Amino acid sequence: MRRKSGVEKKMQITYQNEWEYTNIHVDLPIPYEEDYQIKMIHYNKIKGMLPVQGIGRDGQSRYTFRLENGMSMDKIYEEAEISGKEIEDFMEQLLL
Numbered sequence: 001m002r003r004k005s006g007v008e009k010k011m012q013i014t015y016q017n018e019w020e021y022t023n024i025h026v027d028l029p030i031p032y033e034e035d036y037q038i039k040m041i042h043y044n045k046i047k048g049m050l051p052v053q054g055i056g057r058d059g060q061s062r063y064t065f066r067l068e069n070g071m072s073m074d075k076i077y078e079e080a081e082i083s084g085k086e087i088e089d090f091m092e093q094l095l096l
Contacts, residue, residue: 024050024065032056 016023038054045051050065 020068022067024067026063026065028061028063030061031059032061 010029012027014025014027016025032054033056034054038052041049041052042054050067052063052065054061054063056062
């Protein structure tokens with residue numbers, strides 16, 4: 001994204017790790033405007049989409065996605081075996 005001065009500003013993505021969740025913050029160099037799409041996403045659970053909240057700060061937009069109870073497959077199966085059913089379920093979720 002280019003500003004009038006010709007200086008390019010880019011989207012920044014940061015992570016905030018807490019004990020029970022991780023927030024993914026996406027900062028955009030444009031003023032925040034809450035439209036019907038953001039309200040729709042915020043108030044309705046959409047399968048396969050992370051919950052999102054948007055705010056404006058310092059003339060920019062910040063969208064926050066929260067990952068709860070997230071655990072990598074590496075950690076889950078570090079000491080346990082994975083079953084065929086679990087592989088099928090994972091692939092089904094991945095492809096939706």
